[in-house]
Amino acid sequence: MTFAYADAPVWTQTPFVRTALAPELKARFDDPAWQRETRTSAKAQAARDSLAVNLTNLKHLDDTGVRIGFGTGSGAAPERVLGVAEHRELALMVQAGFTPMQALITATSRAAELLDLVDRGSLEAGRRADLVILAADPSRDIANSSRIVEVWQAGRQQAVASSASP
Numbered sequence: 001m002t003f004a005y006a007d008a009p010v011w012t013q014t015p016f017v018r019t020a021l022a023p024e025l026k027a028r029f030d031d032p033a034w035q036r037e038t039r040t041s042a043k044a045q046a047a048r049d050s051l052a053v054n055l056t057n058l059k060h061l062d063d064t065g066v067r068i069g070f071g072t073g074s075g076a077a078p079e080r081v082l083g084v085a086e087h088r089e090l091a092l093m094v095q096a097g098f099t100p101m102q103a104l105i106t107a108t109s110r111a112a113e114l115l116d117l118v119d120r121g122s123l124e125a126g127r128r129a130d131l132v133i134l135a136a137d138p139s140r141d142i143a144n145s146s147r148i149v150e151v152w153q154a155g156r157q158q159a160v161a162s163s164a165s166p
Contacts (some may be wrong), residue, residue, distance in 0.1 A: 002079045003047050004088075005029040006038035020084045020160055030083065055096040062098065069114045070107040087146045090138075100142040126154040129155035 005012050006029075018026065028034050038044055062068050070089065086107070093103035112121025120128040133150035151158040 002038055003041075005042035006035045006044065008035065010145070011088070014146065016087070016148075017081070018067065019083050020027045020081045025079070051092075055092065058093065059097040062102075067114060068106050068110065070111040085132070090142050090145055099137045099139075103142060104138060104145070129153075 008029075011017060012029070021029065021154075043117055053070060058068070070086075090100075092101045093106065093127050094100055098106070105128075109121040119126075120130055123131065129152055131152045132145075134144055135147040136144035138145040148160055152162055
């Protein structure tokens with residue numbers, strides 16, 4: 001979805017996203033000539049059309065009871081920024097018609113169930129202590145999922161970039 005960076009919506013300009021971008025990628029995304037060329041390309045329009053169909057299909061599949069997983073394949077292309085792509089996926093799920101809570105459950109406990117990872121996916125005694133502490137409630141606004149205060153992995157607090165939260 002390179003076109004999203006060319007269109008420069010608000011989410012692409014947040015400190016959360018800007019901090020995650022490699023300098024060369026940030027320079028490309030900020031280049032007005034690249035933005036203009038990318039935004040108006042046939043490839044970008046095809047991607048926009050595809051995204052609209054994908055969002056409709058995602059909601060239809062969920063409504064009919066198909067078990068939905070979560071994962072972006074981050075890292076497959078330079079524009080798929082690790083950490084950012086997952087938050088974008090949450091936002092797209094909400095755009096498709098999921099409630100923020102449905103998107104969060106899909107990304108956590110349902111994803112763990114689909115992968116048969118019985119030691120994670122929810123906060124319970126005896127499960128892996130992987131969690132993110134946020135500054136605001138993502139069930140009210142999925143954009144709050146990027147307002148990260150603390151990250152815990154396997155019960156140990158991890159370093160968080162100071163500009164990761166707004």
